[in-house]
Amino acid sequence: MTEFIPPGSLFLPLPSPFPMKRGGALHGARIAYETWGELAPTRDNAILIVTGLSPDAHAASHAGNPEPGWWERMLGPGKPIDTDRWFVVCVNSLGSxxxxxxxASTDPATGEPYRLEFPELSIEDVADAAREVVRALGIEQLACIIGNSMGGMTALAFLLRHPGVARSHINISGSAQALPFSIAIRSLQREAIRLDPNWNGGRYDEATYPESGMRMARKLGVITYRSALEWDGRFGRVRLDSDQADDDPFGLEFQVESYLEGHARRFVRRFDPNCYLYLSRSMDWFDLAEYADGDVLAGLALIDVDKALALGASTDILFPVEQQQQIAEGLARGGADARFIGLDSHQGHDAFLVDFERFGPAVGDFLATL
Known part of the structure; x- marks a missing residue:
């Protein structure tokens, strides 16, 4: 059980006990976060970024950690999220x-890792923990909360549970509820981990790590993060050179297989399997319809925000653009000046991480109106 903490992270102790939506509470818990820019004397220029399942709080480089962040081209001086104007906070999700x-953290009651003794985690818990960071920084109202992928869910939960704490919202490739296809994919990912003998009911260590299960889970995820158009354009049916091919008669033969294998191997030892299981399940459980008698649009309409932008990629199969269109429609029903933009990107769900030529201007233009 290992935690992977980027240099330069800041830590906020959460209120103890910290109650969880589905029961139980955390004691002595904390949230990791990082900041960029300067908070204005009026404290009205703050933006909160809530992330997808796997990113840390290091969205971009800064003095405390000059390494490029996972959203380096989006965040910084003169960039779409311009830190010359905005004070930006990015939090690492509770449960990560x-x-x-x-x-993977130590349970103060036992001195051992929580493992499966960690309370059931919901997206709402992730949102409530992020709210504590905003409160601790003395920010009464955010100018904007930005969430992508799972973070889009977190941002909606944040806005619903903490009305008035943000004036605007950008939802990027997010959703107000998990769809059956996404649930099915994540279920298979979790099953791959749990069926690895080394998972051992969550009781593994570095020497007996469920590497095969995590590799399969990551490969499944990466396949859905990009589109068929991109897979075809990048790899086609190109085979590996003879010295690169796997000796196994059913082993690696095509370049796309080698890419997935390399990507998975780089990931598996950098993310804890139990954390993966908890965060994955929290997305499946999330559904704003539960707040409005089964009507997701009515659930979205309960959110009080002045302005909103919902962005998505036309080739996203994991969080399809219809879900971002639904978010804009529902927020508009609640009185928001809400706009949906479906971007013609062939890079699928991960487009917001790589297609900055499309996503960057959309985000920057919206923030310029605030």
């Missing part, structure tokens, strides 16, 4: 292994 308390 990148500095915030999660299943």
């Amino acid at each position: 292994c990148k500095g915030s308390t999660g299943p």
Whole structure:
């Protein structure tokens, strides 16, 4: 059980006990976060970024950690999220292994890792923990909360549970509820981990790590993060050179297989399997319809925000653009000046991480109106 904390992270102790939506509470928990820019004397220029499942709080480089962040081209001086104007906070999700308390963290009651003794995690818990960071920084109202992928869910939960704490919202490739296809994919990912003998009911260590299960889970995820158009354009049916091919008669033969294998191997030892299971399941459980008698649009309409932008990629199969269109429609029903933009990107769900020529201007233009 290992935590992977980027240099330069800051840590906020959460209120103790910290109650969880589905029961139980955390004691002595913390949230990792990082900041960029300067908070204005009026404290009205703050933006909160809430992330997808695997990113840490290091969205971009800064003095405390000059390494490029996972959103380096989006965040910084003169960039779409311009830190010459905005004070930006990015939090690592509760339940993660990148500095915030999660299943890989030490349970103060036992001195051992929580493992599966960690309370059931919901997206609402992740949102409530992020709210504590905003409060601790003395920010009464955010100018904007930005969430992508799972973070889009977190941002909606944040806005619903903490009305008035943000004036605007950008939802990027997010959703107001998990769809059956996404649930099915994540279920298979979790099953791959749990069926690895080394998972051992969550009781593994570095020497007996469920590497095969995590590799399969990551490969499944990466396949859905990009589109068929991109897979075809990048790899086609190109085969590996003879010295690169796997000796196994059913082993690696095509370049796309080698890419997935390399990507998975780089990931598996950098993310804790139990944290992966908890965060994955939290997305499946999330559904704003539960707040409005089964009507997701009515659930979205309960959110009080002045302006909103919902962005998505036309080739996203994991969080399809219809879900971002639904978010804009529902927020508009609640009185927001809400706009949906479906971007013609062939890079699928991960487009917001790589297609900055499309996503950057959309985000920057919206923030310029605030």
